[in-house]
Amino acid sequence: MTATIIDGKAFAAKVRAQVAEHVARLREEQGVQPGLAVVLVGEDPASQVYVASKGKQTVEVGMASFEHKLPADTSEEVLLNLIRQLNADPNVHGILVQLPLPGHLNSELVINSIDPAKDVDGFHISNVGLLGTGQKSMVPCTPLGCLMMLRDHHGSLAGMNAVVVGRSNIVGKPMAQLLLGDSCTVTIAHSRTRDLPSVCRGADILVAAVGRPEMIKGDWVKPGATVIDVGINRIERDGKTRLVGDVDFAAAATVAGAITPVPGGVGPMTIACLLANTLTACCRALALPEPKGLTV
Ligand SMILES: Nc1nc2c(c(=O)[nH]1)N[C@@H](CN(C=O)c1ccc(C(=O)N[C@@H](CCC(=O)O)C(=O)O)cc1)CN2
Numbered sequence: 001m002t003a004t005i006i007d008g009k010a011f012a013a014k015v016r017a018q019v020a021e022h023v024a025r026l027r028e029e030q031g032v033q034p035g036l037a038v039v040l041v042g043e044d045p046a047s048q049v050y051v052a053s054k055g056k057q058t059v060e061v062g063m064a065s066f067e068h069k070l071p072a073d074t075s076e077e078v079l080l081n082l083i084r085q086l087n088a089d090p091n092v093h094g095i096l097v098q099l100p101l102p103g104h105l106n107s108e109l110v111i112n113s114i115d116p117a118k119d120v121d122g123f124h125i126s127n128v129g130l131l132g133t134g135q136k137s138m139v140p141c142t143p144l145g146c147l148m149m150l151r152d153h154h155g156s157l158a159g160m161n162a163v164v165v166g167r168s169n170i171v172g173k174p175m176a177q178l179l180l181g182d183s184c185t186v187t188i189a190h191s192r193t194r195d196l197p198s199v200c201r202g203a204d205i206l207v208a209a210v211g212r213p214e215m216i217k218g219d220w221v222k223p224g225a226t227v228i229d230v231g232i233n234r235i236e237r238d239g240k241t242r243l244v245g246d247v248d249f250a251a252a253a254t255v256a257g258a259i260t261p262v263p264g265g266v267g268p269m270t271i272a273c274l275l276a277n278t279l280t281a282c283c284r285a286l287a288l289p290e291p292k293g294l295t296v
Pocket residue numbers: 050096097098099100121141142232243262263264265266267268269270271
């Protein structure tokens with residue numbers, strides 16, 4: 001069997017086109033331009049690339065982009081002051097603080113200082129609570145992107161066995177909540193799970209978000225299952241730096257029914273969903289109808 005490749009890059013382009021269409025209508029009919037502020041502290045090379053990409057795509061869909069680049073030794077006070085200003089700025093509908101933050105900064109404190117209505121990452125404790133109780137919230141971008149791809153591929157997910165490998169606040173836990181919301185039977189597995197291969201083999205939907213290169217082997221995958229690989233790991237192979245996921249793609253693709261590649265799978269959907277969340281936040285702030293199909 002050879003799996004269907006779920007093309008996240010193409011899917012993300014469709015989501016961005018939908019966002020751009022809504023933004024154009026908002027600007028024309030309401031005279032409103034959604035705005036996204038991205039805050040980067042320090043010079044982590046991967047974060048710099050992601051932030052640049054966010055800024056570029058924000059402008060491409062017709063939104064206003066506000067980039068704030070702060071030095072690595074920025075104090076918590078300075079960062080919290082900036083967030084206070086952005087919370088109060090009516091031109092800013094979404095605020096994102098790029099993670100990871102330098103070690104001297106308290107990420108939880110910083111994230112929880114963002115106005116929950118502008119928390120387009122969905123990491124604020126209020127949004128976490130709302131999602132966990134099935135209420136309207138801002139939904140974290142990576143899990144939202146995974147859910148969109150799963151719904152697109154399967155239609156209804158009701159009754160499917162979903163295994164999420166990884167228990168992070170950013171991906172694993174919200175992913176499990178979203179799958180539960182779509183009536184899957186959900187297991188969260190992790191590095192201490194007993195007999196992880198057999199737990200994975202029970203999955204109709206297997207989401208790998210452990211951050212370990214190619215940890216999920218081909219024979220851990222149930223024949224015909226859908227595999228969503230959230231991992232982005234840089235490894236050295238054959239004298240070259242390569243980007244691989246948390247799944248042994250070549251082996252899993254011979255067993256799975258469908259699989260996301262790395263690169264070109266979940267990653268591009270993360271930024272597309274950030275733009276979708278910014279549009280949603282803008283519509284909610286102005287009590288305008290929310291775009292359909294761009295949130296849960
Ligand atoms: N505040 C946040 N910080 C971080 C998040 C987040 O959602 N919010 N997620 C990640 C990084 N990230 C976005 O910020 C991100 C990661 C990867 C991609 C992506 O498109 N990846 C490409 C490969 C790109 C490459 O070569 O590195 C792919 O998978 O095809 C987009 C966004 C951590 N921080």
